[in-house]
Amino acid sequence: MGNIRFDIIIDYLPLFIKGTLLTLGFTIAGISLGLILGLGIGLGKMSNKSFIRIPFVWYINFFRGTPFLVQILLMHFAIVPLFMSPANPIVSAIIALALNSAAYISEIFRAGIQSIDRGQTEAARSLGMTHTQAMRHVILPQAIKRMIPPLGNEFITLLKETSLAAIIAAPELMYWGRVAGSQYMRVWEPYIFVSLIYLVLTLSLTYLMDKIERRLKTE
Amino acid sequence: MGNIRFDIIIDYLPLFIKGTLLTLGFTIAGISLGLILGLGIGLGKMSNKSFIRIPFVWYINFFRGTPFLVQILLMHFAIVPLFMSPANPIVSAIIALALNSAAYISEIFRAGIQSIDRGQTEAARSLGMTHTQAMRHVILPQAIKRMIPPLGNEFITLLKETSLAAIIAAPELMYWGRVAGSQYMRVWEPYIFVSLIYLVLTLSLTYLMDKIERRLKTE
């Protein structure tokens, strides 16, 4: 690896910090929108009418079955330009992250809901609640607790996926890592530093999720 | 997107096919080695001696907490050259994939083992079996069944992750997509074609896993 050139990191520090903030922004926006969309998609996929279910099944197949790299390119060059010109890479990245994470989150929702004992629905329904009331007051509040651990994992995955937004030149953390690397034609210093930042971010996130999980458990 | 130029795809078809085979090879090698390593790491992380547990915890933290892109670079440019010169990108990619998937698989193992009712261990132990015998004859065979669905997901994730091996010029599917793209200066044809191949691969894999799951259930 040769000598480490700290000057590269010092030079780029302000930009790395800016990039980290955008990375965090991407992650938070992606998961927030993904949660909303994912709930809808998850419920759609649980429908017992197949003409409702099938589009959702294919949505999930597509987003889970193709590399995120391709999804983000498609979004930026084909979809977003339809309503925004020129397409802003930050907007495209957020939409791609949200749609992608929604596919995963919908599966988490579905698993969470299906993990709740059938007796809970039956008790709610036998008290005269409608399906919607039972979902809202009885099933979802319990399902959400069980979804915290898999959602935490999805959160971390998403955080790392944001790094692919560099490909459409959204100036997040990895983008600055690549830029710094090519200015000095050095791979190590920027990549290792950038990956340390990712590590700190993911570990903090893990810690945070653990805490939330523990609090929910004792509640 | 303009007109579609099928000639690009036809030109590169033999290379795409070669790339697909390597992608599949990467996936299979990664998951096979990952399974073996993951079992060890999972058991290590469940140890009640903290000096055994902590290295495994950090192993998992590192591989889950940093982008795979960085892991594969480190492997190819820093680790593999220590014992292989010149470093072969295929070897580096397989090692990186195996170590990375081992981190995820170890968590799947752990969850699978812990999901088996404590009564099973107690029954085995009270019959005089040692811890190892109980694991081998009673716990693992049951845990493995429960691990099929999450392992299927990991399999698909890994399949998509192999695309990052392009960065160290391992000639898998995505590598040829990029090479074709830059020869003709066209983005769409190679990327969309390549992502269709990924989609076919992941869907076949999903179908296969579903079948295995169903067979195990009726057994």
Place this chain on the structure above:
Amino acid sequence: MISVKHLKKSFGNNEVLKDISLEVKPQEVLVVIGPSGSGKSTLIRCLNLLESVSGGQVVVTGKDLTDKKTDINEIRKNVGMVFQHFNLFPHKTILQNITLAPINVKGVSKEEAEKKAKELLAKVGLSDKADAYPDSLSGGQKQRVAIARALAMEPKIMLFDEPTSALDPEMVGEVLEVMKQLAREGMTMVVVTHEMGFAREVGDRVIFMDNGYIVEENVPNELFSNPQHERTKSFLSKVL
């Protein structure tokens, strides 16, 4: 109150209820006994449409459940159900468990629902547990809360599906006591149970089910001391 005629119920190819007919009059307590898998739970669950009916007719409080126009939720308000495994809502306090349906289904005000809930908790002897969560209660306490929760909707009929068989023996008594009191107050009840003492003491009629049919039906003392059918005799010899 309840009139079942030629009720049939299948799960796939498995016909679980085969031509069941019965009547329950107001204020009557009907006890259902029978071996495991005979269809007792399925029968009782058909009475509030937790299972859809495959054939025949079920009329509850004057409304035909098999008629598609019938509003199921309307009927369920009149029919309380108590399950073997309590099915309390673990994320809500005892008080919230009891008030949830009255507030959301009946539109009762929160104050009124809580007042009523506290009366019911007093009735089942658990006034001090209003703010506890289900997990901190014993099995017997949970089942008494489940009864209070069902009563909060002021049902005309109560269905019980083996309400005591998941309980430690010590706790069976306290739940049966609450049920006996309900019966004394004139509640119409259908009870699936293995507690023959309870059947004798409170039941107006007992039906013995086997393999999807009602094999025998009688007043409790007659049925227990003088069973007519072979299957009833062999069953009673094992459980008494």
Place this chain on the structure above:
Amino acid sequence: MISVKHLKKSFGNNEVLKDISLEVKPQEVLVVIGPSGSGKSTLIRCLNLLESVSGGQVVVTGKDLTDKKTDINEIRKNVGMVFQHFNLFPHKTILQNITLAPINVKGVSKEEAEKKAKELLAKVGLSDKADAYPDSLSGGQKQRVAIARALAMEPKIMLFDEPTSALDPEMVGEVLEVMKQLAREGMTMVVVTHEMGFAREVGDRVIFMDNGYIVEENVPNELFSNPQHERTKSFLSKVL
């Protein structure tokens, strides 16, 4: 056979067993009763070290379990255990359930283990189920297999922890019948149960536990008809 002296057991700060002493002689059947949470399961689990002991001494078949040098697996071969929830191995056939430990722990040959297993299955009345999987059995059948599985190790002592309380009432009899036969054949047994009829018929001695102590100990008829302590009286009044 078993000698327990001043046994103490805590989970964290929660002292569950407080100074328990008892003796079980060869061929004796000891029945343990008591309310939920009194420590019955914990006590019986200390006898084959499924729970580690916090204090006192436990000697089983002449070996001190609290001595670190004692080989636990050696002792467990002599002590069979039957659980409330059967804990059969769902991925193995009935025959494999029974032969697994003899083959792997004792090193018995497969043929010999299977021969022995078939004898035991005949004994518990399930010869036709050798190749079935546990999931296809009723609760009573599962528990009889569990007993056969424990017996396959040819233990000197059998421990039962509420072997019938997860069963449908119809099936309780068939399991108790197997246990009675075992007792008649002279097996040393410790049985936690709520089946007072069984205790009366087969038990040589009954101990009543409450809150981590042995409150009362006597021959069954004496203890049931003439309990000395308040707590025993109130408990028996609820469950008899």
Place this chain on the structure above:
Amino acid sequence: ACGTAQKDNNKNGSNGNEKKVLHVGTEATFPPFEFVDKGELTGFDVELLNALGEEAGYKIDMKNTGWDSMLAGLDSKDLDIGMSGITIKKDRLKSYDFSDPYYESEGFLILFKDNVEIKNAEDLKNLKVGVQNGTTGAEAAESVVGQNSKNISKYESSGLMFQALLSGSVDAAVTDKPVAEEYIKQNPDSNIKSVEDKERFKPEYYGIAFQKGSPYKEDFDKALSTLIENGKYTEIYKKWFDEEPKLDSLKDAKTYIDSLREEK
């Protein structure tokens, strides 16, 4: 894209400045042609394009979009120009129009560590060679080793290519002379040797990419010849490459490129 251009027009119009804004994409991982210096886009291509724009009467808005985005941006008409040290090639002429060549890449360097011996390009045969994907260096190396040969490894950036050389993944790297010189300048202690082979490696030419039938091509071709005439081109060239440009061969190349255009 047209919409944006108009919007920008209006903005400029209100300033009394009628210059049209052209959107340009680049992949800034190719120093000294284009790279990012502490957040600022710079390099030979960047300066030249700005000068060309000035001459032709356009305002240049250049962004580091990345290679893929540059191409897709051209296709979707979000971008008007792609400039990223792009080699003019027959295959590429099918997809885009190119300006007249603005740079002759005749000096390729073969780089290698001291454990191998390379005297000329022929020695590359049977060695593992690293190149940067899509560059003239890649073309040059492939002309010896064979297109998409299994001995060729194509890396996404020059940094990765050099790293592969240092760590021994490849025995040699082939790249444009200025890129190699820049690397040696940046990493003086890397023990890398180099060799030139003007015989074997045919020169390649860089061009500016436009959409097919783009109206701007003609303006930029005209501006380029003006800058070459008036010495501005030479000034920029010397600043970045520290030597005199060979203007004559650049002019000759025009006919070579035109012949490529005919061939398609």
